[in-house]
Amino acid sequence: MTTPTTPANPPAPAVTPYRSQLASARAGFPQLLRAEWTKLRTVSRWGATLLAAVVVTVLVSLLSAYSGSSSFSGNRSAPPVGPDGTVVSDNFPFVHQPLTGDGSITARVSPFTGREGSIAPWAKAGIMIKESTKPGAPYVAAMITQGHGVRLQSNFTHDIAGGATNDDEPHWLRLTRSGDELTAYESADGKDWNKVGTAKLTGLPRTAQAGLFVATPGQVRVERQFGSTSVGSEPAEVTASFDHLTVDGGQGGWLQDDIGEVLPEGSEETQGATEKSTEKSGTWTLTGSGDIGPFTPETDLTQQSLSGAQIGLIPLAALGVLFITAEYRRGMIRTTLTASPRRGRVLAAKAVVLAGAAFVAGLVAAVLSFLLSEPALREKAPNPLFHPEAALTDGPVLQAVVGTAVLLAAVAVLALAAGALLRNTAAAITLIVILLVLPVLLLSGLPLDTANWVMKLTPLAGFAVQRTLPEYAHTDDICLPEDGCYPQGPWTGLAVLCAYAALALGLAIWRLRRRDV
Structure with missing residues (x-):
């Protein structure tokens, strides 16, 4: 009878390599989006900041509509109306x-x-x-x-x-x-x-x-x-x-x-x-x-009713900056990037989640601002016939309202990129305010041609999307920056702001990939 022999070095049993469940869970972009959304909604002060953006936008719009003297001049009689219903x-x-x-x-x-x-x-x-x-x-x-x-x-x-x-x-x-x-x-x-x-x-x-x-x-x-x-x-x-x-x-x-x-x-x-x-x-x-x-009214009532967005963007800019700098300040960014080594996708996921939240908040703020402020502005006009009632579903009004929400979302993404680049909360927020608020204060002191170039080439151009008055090539209207008149079309202006946000985000992703945490 033969006795089986045991090999001197038996083969080791097969072992399945260990993979972090956290890394596996965050490997895909949808999982990254879910993780960033969880961060945003579970930090109570960030939710409060979104709410503050809505409240500030609406309150400033209402104050602009109800306070101060009327910006209208003249007491004109009933205007003639053209074949298409346009005041002429x-x-x-x-x-x-x-x-x-x-x-x-x-x-x-x-x-x-x-x-x-x-x-x-x-x-x-x-x-x-x-x-x-x-x-x-x-x-x-x-x-x-x-x-x-x-x-x-x-x-x-x-x-x-x-x-x-x-x-x-x-x-x-x-x-x-x-x-x-x-x-x-x-x-x-x-x-x-x-x-x-x-x-x-x-x-x-x-x-x-x-x-x-x-x-x-x-x-x-x-x-x-x-x-x-x-x-x-x-x-x-x-x-x-x-x-x-x-x-x-x-x-x-x-x-x-x-x-x-x-x-x-x-x-x-x-x-x-x-x-x-x-x-x-x-x-x-x-x-x-x-x-x-065609007769062009002196004042764009829809644009004025949305004027609170110029101040309401400040809380959203702060949120955009904090959404990235808070992780650096607390050291959480190391955990995030360890679980998701593809750094560009992490920042892109943050941008998508932040833009979506800012868009929803901006849309709510814009709708409420228009519905509450526009009637008050019409009442201040000496002759409402020059300012026909506008409904939220009218094409130009819908463009201004939805465009304002897109504008605020773009500002939030721009702020996120600034935070990722500077890694300093105060410096990044200050930069965004300088880019979007300071030019408004300086426009009236600039020569008209210079002011028009500022409104064309800076992120301030995005506010052109709020303008609803038609423009005609065969009229010679005075276009003053302090009256909210932009030298470019609404969507062209918004595209300039979005281009700034996309460029800044791309630069932030490039730097994040090439430097230590």
């Missing part, structure tokens, strides 16, 4: 005659002459086919302007650019009607014609009014010095002559009407028109003021 300026001298059915009007328009030789760039003179002489009635106009060449404008808000004009030479214009379509042409000599464009007036009656007009916005003077800005205006007046005038399809003689209000000479208002219309040997000479175009 429609004030000018109109020499016209009925045009029945299809037809055309042609005229040669002389260069402008103005009071004391000063002529506004959007002074305009030309030919028009208008539904009626009622202010706000639909129209199409072919015109020359002082500083913007030939234009085809219709229904106050639509504008098509034509060719350039010579300020020393007359220019020919023609406007033809074919049903509801009206087409404008221009010519330097009355022989070679170029098409400017076509506009459609749906529902234009068979008999409309075809004629001549002249108008010019008022002269505006802006004087700026540190701490104050003075804006003054006075009526302007221009003269233009019309000859070689023909109307194909016209009926009857020429009529003279004043469209809109006529203001006394020297009035401080610029919404009316003063005019003189004379005819000699077939040449009409029109002198007038006023304007034809």
